[in-house]
Amino acid sequence: MTDSNHIIESAADNHIHRDDIGAKMGMWLFLFTEILLFGGLFLVYAVYRFQYPDQFHIAGMDLSTAIGTINTIILLTSSLTVALSITALQKQNKSLSIIMLSLTISLAILFMINKYFEWSGKFSAGIYPGSEDLLSRHNGEILFFGLYFVMTGLHALHVLVGIVLLSIILGMVVNKKITYDYTVKLENSGLYWHLVDLIWIFLFPLFYLIQ
Amino acid sequence: MTNSSAVLNQKSFYEEGNTKAKSGLAAWIFSTDHKRIGLMYLSAIAIFFSVAAIIGIFMRLELISTGKDLMDAQTYNTLFTLHGVIMIFLFIIPGIPAVFGNFFLPLQLGARDVSFPRLNLFSFWIYITGAILVLLSLVLPGGPIDTGWTFYIPYSVRSGTNISLAIFAAFVLGFSSILTGINFITTVHRLRAPGMSWFKMPLFVWATYATAWIQIIATPVIAITIVLVIIERLFGVGIFDPSLGGDPILYQHLFWIYSHPAVYIMILPAMGVVSEIIPTFARRTIFGYKAIAISSLAIAFVGYLVWAHHMFTSGMSDTARWIFSLLTFLVALPSGVKVFNWVATMYKGSIDPKPPFLWVMNFIFLFSIGGLTGLVLGSLVTDVHLHDTYFVVAHFHYVMFGGTGTIFFAALYYWFPKIFGKMYNIKTANIGVALFFVAFNLLYFPKFILGYMGMPRRYYDFLPEFESLQFVSTVGSWLMLITLILIIWNLMHGILRGRKSESNPWGGVTLEWHTSSPPPLENFKVIPEVKHEPYDFSQLEDMKND
Numbered sequence: 166m167t168d169s170n171h172i173i174e175s176a177a178d179n180h181i182h183r184d185d186i187g188a189k190m191g192m193w194l195f196l197f198t199e200i201l202l203f204g205g206l207f208l209v210y211a212v213y214r215f216q217y218p219d220q221f222h223i224a225g226m227d228l229s230t231a232i233g234t235i236n237t238i239i240l241l242t243s244s245l246t247v248a249l250s251i252t253a254l255q256k257q258n259k260s261l262s263i264i265m266l267s268l269t270i271s272l273a274i275l276f277m278i279n280k281y282f283e284w285s286g287k288f289s290a291g292i293y294p295g296s297e298d299l300l301s302r303h304n305g306e307i308l309f310f311g312l313y314f315v316m317t318g319l320h321a322l323h324v325l326v327g328i329v330l331l332s333i334i335l336g337m338v339v340n341k342k343i344t345y346d347y348t349v350k351l352e353n354s355g356l357y358w359h360l361v362d363l364i365w366i367f368l369f370p371l372f373y374l375i376q
Numbered sequence: 377m378t379n380s381s382a383v384l385n386q387k388s389f390y391e392e393g394n395t396k397a398k399s400g401l402a403a404w405i406f407s408t409d410h411k412r413i414g415l416m417y418l419s420a421i422a423i424f425f426s427v428a429a430i431i432g433i434f435m436r437l438e439l440i441s442t443g444k445d446l447m448d449a450q451t452y453n454t455l456f457t458l459h460g461v462i463m464i465f466l467f468i469i470p471g472i473p474a475v476f477g478n479f480f481l482p483l484q485l486g487a488r489d490v491s492f493p494r495l496n497l498f499s500f501w502i503y504i505t506g507a508i509l510v511l512l513s514l515v516l517p518g519g520p521i522d523t524g525w526t527f528y529i530p531y532s533v534r535s536g537t538n539i540s541l542a543i544f545a546a547f548v549l550g551f552s553s554i555l556t557g558i559n560f561i562t563t564v565h566r567l568r569a570p571g572m573s574w575f576k577m578p579l580f581v582w583a584t585y586a587t588a589w590i591q592i593i594a595t596p597v598i599a600i601t602i603v604l605v606i607i608e609r610l611f612g613v614g615i616f617d618p619s620l621g622g623d624p625i626l627y628q629h630l631f632w633i634y635s636h637p638a639v640y641i642m643i644l645p646a647m648g649v650v651s652e653i654i655p656t657f658a659r660r661t662i663f664g665y666k667a668i669a670i671s672s673l674a675i676a677f678v679g680y681l682v683w684a685h686h687m688f689t690s691g692m693s694d695t696a697r698w699i700f701s702l703l704t705f706l707v708a709l710p711s712g713v714k715v716f717n718w719v720a721t722m723y724k725g726s727i728d729p730k731p732p733f734l735w736v737m738n739f740i741f742l743f744s745i746g747g748l749t750g751l752v753l754g755s756l757v758t759d760v761h762l763h764d765t766y767f768v769v770a771h772f773h774y775v776m777f778g779g780t781g782t783i784f785f786a787a788l789y790y791w792f793p794k795i796f797g798k799m800y801n802i803k804t805a806n807i808g809v810a811l812f813f814v815a816f817n818l819l820y821f822p823k824f825i826l827g828y829m830g831m832p833r834r835y836y837d838f839l840p841e842f843e844s845l846q847f848v849s850t851v852g853s854w855l856m857l858i859t860l861i862l863i864i865w866n867l868m869h870g871i872l873r874g875r876k877s878e879s880n881p882w883g884g885v886t887l888e889w890h891t892s893s894p895p896p897l898e899n900f901k902v903i904p905e906v907k908h909e910p911y912d913f914s915q916l917e918d919m920k921n922d
């Protein structure tokens with residue numbers, strides 16, 4: 166906060182209206198709506214988990230804890246790299262910032278590749294919404310996999326958006342549209358990325374660790 | 377008034393824009409000026425309202441007598457759905473915040489624009505995109521939707537009509553609403569003029585602020601619900617399908633967790649407008665300023681906890697039912713606080729019954745009927761009898777149309793000289809208010825009785841014993857049509873041919889009246905410093921000498 170206060174003063178003579186605290190406040194509010202969006206799904210999950218505890222347990226066995234763990238580590242690391250990229254830029258180390266940002270994007274892509282193999286594995290095992298295999302199982306298991314695809318799918322969509330967003334930001338850092346004294350766009354994208362990470366931190370135990 | 381000379385040598389926002397294009401369509405649709413955006417919303421919303429109102433008139437025509445008069449049952453189904461969807465998602469939810477919030481929030485705060493002007497324009501475009509999607513869902517193969525505006529499961533999954541597209545449109549509109557909400561909250565926190573502490577903000581700002589919070593807290597829930605319905609239609613995941621273990625009632629919960637707070641998105645800004653108009657025309661500072669400001673937040677908060685009162689007959693435990701019933705009664709408290717404070721403000725004021733004030737009187741009367749019948753529906757015993765009857769239809773028209781709709785007109789008539797710098801015909805306006813009162817009650821009051829007698833909602837036909845009251849209601853709809861034409865014609869005529877208005881014809885004292893009418897591009901020559909309470913009329917003399 167003190168940082169951005171300082172920024173505002175130095176920009177006070179700038180004619181264009183600029184309010185970094187306001188920009189961050191807006192971003193926090195937006196993240197808040199994202200949490201509520203997933204909140205609806207967590208609510209549905211809670212209802213059905215309560216209704217079918219045993220079947221959720223059985224269905225959870227079909228998920229690979231290993232892939233889940235790897236993806237968790239990937240996302241956590243990417244959160245670290247994006248934070249480092251912000252600090253690097255604020256300390257006027259532009260090239261380090263660019264490296265860290267590129268690393269973040271690569272990790273995100275790695276996450277998606279992992280996800281792709283995980284999902285296609287499920288599909289080839291005959292587990293997808295409406296498949297005969299799935300429909301022959303108990304209702305609780307059908308719902309578990311339904312929620313699994315919906316929730317991790319929506320999360321993956323957010324990862325994709327994050328990749329696009331961070332790439333744009335990377336371009337702006339390279340082109341000096343984002344510089345050490347005006348980092349709020351980079352910071353806000355970082356906040357978004359932390360949120361994507363945070364949601365995964367909840368999805369991971371709910372699906373991969375309940376066996 | 378003396379500041380008319382200042383008006384002469386100052387360009388208004390109509391004459392000076394912030395786009396590359398100096399005039400024409402591009403100077404509007406690419407403008408980030410909050411005032412232009414507000415007016416663009418106004419034009420769009422006026423069109424949607426007119427379309428949906430005409431659909432309503434056609435529905436009433438069908439209901440003029442028993443049997444098939446104009447259309448078959450399926451057409452009636454699509455019409456009431458369309459009427460509901462347009463009125464709710466395109467008119468009344470965005471309504472006052474998008475038009476008057478956009479135009480007046482920065483003005484009342486003493487700011488040059490909202491916090492994120494480009495995001496603001498973006499929200500407008502998302503809104504238009506959503507509206508276009510609704511229109512597309514009408515004409516694409518599959519046919520217009522027929523589920524009612526509530527999209528209840530299981531029919532919304534089974535119906536062969538273009539549900540996915542139409543509810544995706546609702547999703548898009550919700551996104552616009554969220555972004556506007558974020559923008560307004562940030563604006564209120566960051567851009568208050570020097571000296572404007574929280575409790576010196578005008579009450580319309582307070583109401584818009586509370587509304588913005590509801591917008592961002594509740595809308596994501598409907599967004600995810602809609603996504604689930606679409607997924608359900610496309611992939612059959614089973615979340616709401618009992619044969620796969622899902623629960624259709626869960627849909628209703630999720631739907632009303634949003635849609636009940638949405639009711640407060642509709643009414644709170646209207647209450648804010650009332651709190652502006654009454655002091656101005658009673659020439660008296662508002663009674664209980666803090667109580668009104670805080671009751672907005674209280675309504676916003678309690679409004680979250682009452683959603684299940686729409687579901688008393690859907691299958692819930694008795695405990696849940698009486699708790700929700702009790703909580704519903706609690707919402708009446710902050711609403712009552714407001715009404716009493718308004719009335720107390722008028723007491724011993726020197727009331728000047730100009731058209732905006734008369735609209736507010738209409739509001740207090742109609743909204744009180746709507747609110748009190750809400751209590752009838754909120755209590756379990758009576759609701760079980762009245763649920764899904766015309767009583768409900770009458771109730772929500774009284775609160776939404778008689779409440780928010782009326783105030784939409786009040787706000788137009790109040791801020792008209794500020795927005796356009798012109799004046800409408802006062803006499804015609806007064807006639808409009810009176811006719812509206814008669815037409816409204818003729819149109820909707822019979823529906824209370826019909827509902828009590830057992831007429832169910834969403835039926836295109838009815839038993840012979842309902843015929844006379846249905847006929848009265850249809851006659852009311854004709855009078856309503858004439859009234860709406862008169863009201864809107866008066867405004868249009870005022871815009872095109874009206875005489876020039878003074879800068880501050882009503883003698884308002886909130887900040888929007890401290891600048892010229894229509895305001896210049898960046899609202900104020902110098903950002904004003906706030907030294908007075910918001911409704912301190914002693915400053916009126918100083919304002920004249922400025």
Ligand code: HEM
Pocket residue numbers: 429430432433435436456457459460461463464467468523524525526769773776777781819832833834835853856
């Ligand atoms: C010209 C004015 C209007 C007329 C003649 C009119 C008439 C009607 C009629 C006849 C119905 C159907 C009742 C039924 O069969 O269940 C209806 C439903 C409805 N109206 Fe209006 N109305 C008008 C204005 C409004 C306004 C201003 C709003 C909102 C602000 C509104 C919101 C609704 C809603 C939400 C429904 C329920 C649709 C559904 O059941 O899904 N109406 N109206």
